[in-house]
Amino acid sequence: MPAPETLTPLEERKRLIMLQSDLHRSLLQAELVGLQTQLGRLGEAREKVRAAGPWLGVAAAVAGVFAARNWRSLAGWAPTAIAAWRWIQEFRRM
Numbered sequence: 001m002p003a004p005e006t007l008t009p010l011e012e013r014k015r016l017i018m019l020q021s022d023l024h025r026s027l028l029q030a031e032l033v034g035l036q037t038q039l040g041r042l043g044e045a046r047e048k049v050r051a052a053g054p055w056l057g058v059a060a061a062v063a064g065v066f067a068a069r070n071w072r073s074l075a076g077w078a079p080t081a082i083a084a085w086r087w088i089q090e091f092r093r094m
Helices: 007-051 057-070 070-093
Strands: none
Touching: 007 057, 057 070
16 A cells, blocks of 8 residues: 555545444444343343243233322332332442
């Protein structure tokens, strides 16, 4: 490849496009690795749900119906539930 000083504008644009395509390929590969990691975690979660049996789905449906009927009283508990969830997450990190 000739020195950058002797490139014509067309050759320079071609070189820049090739560099951009290499960069985009690298970014796509990095995203693919991250996506595969996330999908692996999703598979683990799916196996845990399957191990729980069909009762987990039934309990979720009942909880959804209960929440839909009593959403105003449950909304009052939301800050407490969020605080408890954060506390549990901090406890797990220890």
